[in-house]
Amino acid sequence: MGEEHVDPAAVEALRGGAEKERSLPIQRGVLPPTGPLRLADTVLIVVFLLALVAPLVDGWLRPSSERAMLAEQREPSAKPTLALSTESLTAFPKLFNAWYGDTFGLRDKLVRLHNLFKWFVLDVSPTPTLIKGKDDWVFFTWYRTIDVYRGVAPLTPKELEDWRRVIEYRRDWLARRGITYFFAVTPVSSEIYPEKMPERFDRVGPTRRDQLFEYMAKKSDVELVDFTPLLKEERKNDGGPDDFVYYRLGVHWTDRGILVGYRELMRRLQRRFPEMQPWTRSDFELVSACDSGDSWAWRLYMEDLLPQRPFDLAPLHDRRASFVLGGDVRGDKRRYEYVNEDASLPVCLLVGDSFAEPMNEFLGENFSRTYGYRRITFGADLIAEHEPDVVIQLYNERCFVSQDPVHLLALAQRDLGPIDGDSRAAKDDETTPDDRPYARFEAASDVRFALDAKNGSMLAARGAAKIERREEAAHASFAIETHGPDDGFELPHFDFPTAGSALLRMDVTCPCATTLELRYAPRDGAPDAEASRSRRILLSQGRNRLVFELDAPEAGGWWTLSPGRVEGRYVLHALEVRAVGN
Amino acid sequence: MVFSSPVFLFVFLPAVLAAYFLFGRRLHNFVLMTASLLFYAWGEPALVLVMLLSITVNFAFGLWVERLAVTSSTTGEKRRSAIAVAVIFNIALLATFKYADWLWSVASSLLIASGAIDAPLGLLSDALHLSPGLRAALCTEAGTIRLPIGVSFFTFQAMSYVIDIHRLEVRAQRSIVNFALYKSLFPQLIAGPIVRYADVAEQLVSRVTTAQGFAYGVRRFALGLGKKLLIANTAALPADLIFALPGDELTAAVAWFGVVCYAIQLYFDFSGYSDMAIGLGHMFGFRFLENFNYPYISTTITEYWRRWHISLSTWLRDYLYFPLGGNRHGKARTYFNLFTVFFLCGLWHGAAWNFVLFGMFHGAIMVVERLGLGRIVRSLHPVLQRVYFLPLMLVTYAVFRGEGLRATGAYLTAMFGLNADPGPNQHVSLYLDAAVGAALVAGIIGSMPWLPKVLEWRRSLELANERVGLRRALDFAGVVLVMGVLSFAAMVLSADTYNPFIYFRF
Known part of the structure; x- marks a missing residue:
């Protein structure tokens, strides 16, 4: 390289460049910030800075329990920890965004304000999950519900044939074993109350349900159950506000709708079981529900402004069936079991979706045992375990979008086996112990806690709850009066198993259907010991005898039971914890 | 982030x-x-x-x-x-x-x-x-x-x-x-x-960071955030749904409605981000050049590019068009240069044939406008000028937004009413609820330069030292407007994190 000399012309040009920089028009905005400071500017800056830190302040001042996402019915994303590893560093921002998005201060207030504005000012649903209909009705949008309602998402001929094949396969497999099978479909609420849908959702073709029922009528001899005409008939009996066959602010059918479905199922079952005595409308009294029922208002943070006062059917006679088992609310194996005093009655297996669950309670009256499962299919193992006389599959018509008949047929062929195969052999040869929770409870001898008159006085009321001891014939029971969702009672300390799991048996009478929440703290030294955890269990109105398993060996701290959001008087007849699998 | x-x-x-x-x-x-x-x-x-x-x-x-x-x-x-x-x-x-x-x-x-x-x-x-x-x-x-x-x-x-x-x-x-x-x-x-x-x-x-500059930054940031969250994101909902429809179901009305929503979404999203950038810059003492100048009031595509994404169009002018020779080497070379620049401009937006086609489309229109069409359009009544510009711009937006060339072709076919039998499945009201309507109205109003005019008027009052009370009222109305927009934006941000678990009770 030769000697380098600075070029004066170039330097001059650069100076010119620098001059040019200074003379560039640096602001062509519409609001140039010039002139003296205005009072409004000062106010704006102060308010803006306060707004930026307001969530932080709220996070400090308001306890997290008050800001909890109760209405969204999910746990917030976990708070991430940062470690000095590539994986942790790269994953941290996403995890932090999720956690902060779920927990920042004022979040609940802002979400509520957003929802209020959309609902009351813009007259639209605050969430894409729903459509706001006329007269404050809501309609679900998942699973292309609106497209199906409008008739613009029909089943293809192949899909119709696939559905026929899977339904016939199940029917034939069960029929070969002497089991009666029904495939029942509930409509979406917009089918029963189409006048409540916004007019822009016009109907241009048949729904998938219409299509399948018409196809099956022509091509198959399977007995399908469509509740739609009966529900349309029943809606003529709608009384006053919120006395409908579907919840106005929810998506499910009310007790009146369920009773219609129950009676139709029983009518068909009576052909095989003529001795069955189904309950009729006159066996019930229409009473105001003690909660708002299936309502999105709470989930939208607007329960106070969007009241729903539905009606329940309260039986005028004592129920013969007892609710003995309720699954974990979020568990994959969500299961129900009703036991009837009359053991001579047949056995029913009800497999379905959220519309089927409340049907268990009605069917339980006419069967010696009613087993309910929330599943899309069933296998030979379930049949062998329960030995049902009747299998009912009951789904909302959304199943024609959410379920793939090709997949269902593959599952049926795999889990049921060939139609002519011998499935009962499995039951006959069965040597494994009964693994049902109540059976395991009876078999377990390691009692860790049993409520009695002595330790019952050590139940500690939580929140505004009041506990009162009641004398019953054989043993003590306790009435618990609650006034809010946080009310409940804490158990005296007991020695929780450090390995295996615990089975909790509970006998409780509820004033209405509710959700029991069990909150527990891990024992000292357990991972994340400072955080409390919870499990939720559905309870029916009336007496519930249930057993459920808590597979949480770290649980060794306090236990608190809250009967639910519904205030009222609960009676605790028995509560016992036994350890298994130690 | x-x-x-x-x-x-x-x-x-x-x-x-x-x-x-x-x-x-x-x-x-x-x-x-x-x-x-x-x-x-x-x-x-x-x-x-x-x-x-x-x-x-x-x-x-x-x-x-x-x-x-x-x-x-x-x-x-x-x-x-x-x-x-x-x-x-x-x-x-x-x-x-x-x-x-x-x-x-x-x-x-x-x-x-x-x-x-x-x-x-x-x-x-x-x-x-x-x-x-x-x-x-x-x-x-x-x-x-x-x-x-x-x-x-x-x-x-x-x-x-x-x-x-x-x-x-x-x-x-x-x-x-x-x-x-x-x-x-x-x-x-x-x-x-x-x-x-x-x-x-x-x-x-x-x-230098001044209180006036900071306040100005707050105003620009809040309005930008509002443009993005309240207008662009709302207009995006029908736009996304409509552009995802099968082409043979699209009616002309739905297709045009979809692309209008997309035009609102695109402008308010992009200019909203630019406003936020300029506003944040001011909070820290930086002054960035404007990036948008009400592009939808343009009368020609040529004018549009003087108002749309100004920092890109001036960049391409200074670092591509001029080095290629600009308009200094005869008409043919000028047209070639223009076309080349817009071909690359389209490609800058993304690696897809749609963007290439968008750029070529704009380059070709610029050439035709330079050949004389622009002069004719500028001689027309202002309403007719928009009748020329807006549909043309929307057609090019349909190309820009399209999901692949085949879908774009189907969309354009629908826009021109050439779909043989779209059927009754789709109509505009399916996508037009009050929230979308409010966003579109706000978008149309916000696409026109009424705010600068109000502020210029307020400044003229200040320079003339007139109507002190009215000026103060305007200033505080501005504070209320800005904080109102910020509050609504915060509400929408929070609602984005709202995700209820549906199957709880049943």
Whole structure:
């Protein structure tokens, strides 16, 4: 390289460049910030800075329990920890965004304000999950519900044939074993109350349900159950506000709708079981529900402004069936079991979706045992375990979008086996112990806690709850009066198993259907010991005898039971914890 | 990280503002640079290394090119070689991350068409046999090369920097912190505007943050956030649904409605980000050039490009059109240059044939307008001018937004009413509820320059020292408007995190 000399012309040009920089028009905005400071500017800056830190302040001042996402019915994303590893560093921002998005201060207030504005000012649903209909009705949008309602998402001929094949396969497999099978479909609420849908959702073709029922009528001899005409008939009996066959602010059918479905199922079952005595409308009294029922208002943070006062059917006679088992609310194996005093009655297996669950309670009256499962299919193992006389599959018509008949047929062929195969052999040869929770409870001898008159006085009321001891014939029971969702009672300390799991048996009478929440703290030294955890269990109105398993060996701290959001008087007849699998 | 997120608004921004104003001026640039790199790394934890590479290499290029430029013994060829190396490096960086997969698939298609191969080439990342670590850092789960956020913006900024030094228009930055801050300054990092070094060189070393400037920044930021969250995101809902429809179901009305929604979404999203960038810049004493000037009141496509994404169109003019010869070599060459520039402008927007077609479409219209159509249009009544411009712009937007050429063709067919039998399935009211209607009305009003006129009127009152009470009322109405928009935006941000678990009770 030769000697380098600075070029004066170039330097001059650069100076010119620098001059040019200074003379560039640096602001062509519409609001140039010039002139003296205005009072409004000062106010704006102060308010803006306060707004930026307001969530932080709220996070400090308001306890997290008050800001909890109760209405969204999910746990917030976990708070991430940062470690000095590539994986942790790269994953941290996403995890932090999720956690902060779920927990920042004022979040609940802002979400509520957003929802209020959309609902009351813009007259639209605050969430894409729903459509706001006329007269404050809501309609679900998942699973292309609106497209199906409008008739613009029909089943293809192949899909119709696939559905026929899977339904016939199940029917034939069960029929070969002497089991009666029904495939029942509930409509979406917009089918029963189409006048409540916004007019822009016009109907241009048949729904998938219409299509399948018409196809099956022509091509198959399977007995399908469509509740739609009966529900349309029943809606003529709608009384006053919120006395409908579907919840106005929810998506499910009310007790009146369920009773219609129950009676139709029983009518068909009576052909095989003529001795069955189904309950009729006159066996019930229409009473105001003690909660708002299936309502999105709470989930939208607007329960106070969007009241729903539905009606329940309260039986005028004592129920013969007892609710003995309720699954974990979020568990994959969500299961129900009703036991009837009359053991001579047949056995029913009800497999379905959220519309089927409340049907268990009605069917339980006419069967010696009613087993309910929330599943899309069933296998030979379930049949062998329960030995049902009747299998009912009951789904909302959304199943024609959410379920793939090709997949269902593959599952049926795999889990049921060939139609002519011998499935009962499995039951006959069965040597494994009964693994049902109540059976395991009876078999377990390691009692860790049993409520009695002595330790019952050590139940500690939580929140505004009041506990009162009641004398019953054989043993003590306790009435618990609650006034809010946080009310409940804490158990005296007991020695929780450090390995295996615990089975909790509970006998409780509820004033209405509710959700029991069990909150527990891990024992000292357990991972994340400072955080409390919870499990939720559905309870029916009336007496519930249930057993459920808590597979949480770290649980060794306090236990608190809250009967639910519904205030009222609960009676605790028995509560016992036994350890298994130690 | 994006501006429209709770983490940015309620954690990052207050923390950076606090750090910036608590530390002395000497540390201002360091604080902002650190914050900017954290801002980038938050969204691109691995690809922040690409940003750091670009900073380091272009910093060195700047010093090298300047040294050659001011040294009299350096030949012109050597200078040109230096700038060529710098430009090629930046284009290669952009091509690698933005266009490599697309070019690979184009090559695959061509090879299949020519009969050279029977099956597609597969993924480029597979062909390169990347190590697992490199693959994890550079590729998505699907195996495509990840696109570093804002790579088009920061690469163009880097090119303008070294080219301006080569042209002796600016001096190279000698502080790596200042240069890194220029390249990574978080307000403009992910969505522009493309800030040229010359425009901020002085501000990097000496800038003043005033209360008026800060208040102005708050106004611009809040209005930008509102444009993005309240208008653009709402208009996006029907636009996304309609562009996803099967082409044979589209009626002309639905197709036009969809593209109108998209036009509102695109403008308010992009200009909203630019407003937020300009506003945030002002909070820290930076003044960026405007990027939009009410493009939808244009009368021709030529005028549109003087009002739309100004930092890009001026960049292309100064660093592509002029070097190609501009209009100095006769009409034919001018038209060729125009077409070439807009072809590349389209490609800048993304690696897809739709963007190429969009650019070519605009280039062709610009040529035709230059041939005389523009003069004819400008002689028409203002209403007729819009009757020419707006539908034409919307047709090109349909190309821009289309999901592939086949779907775009179907969409355009529907727009022109040529769908044989769209059937009764789709109609506009399905997509038009009160929220969408309100956003569209706000979008149409906000696309017109009434706000500057109100403010100019207020300023004229101030200059004339008239109607003090009215001015104060206007000022406080402005505060209420800004905070109202900010509050609504915060509500929408929170609602985005709202995600109820549905199957609880039943």
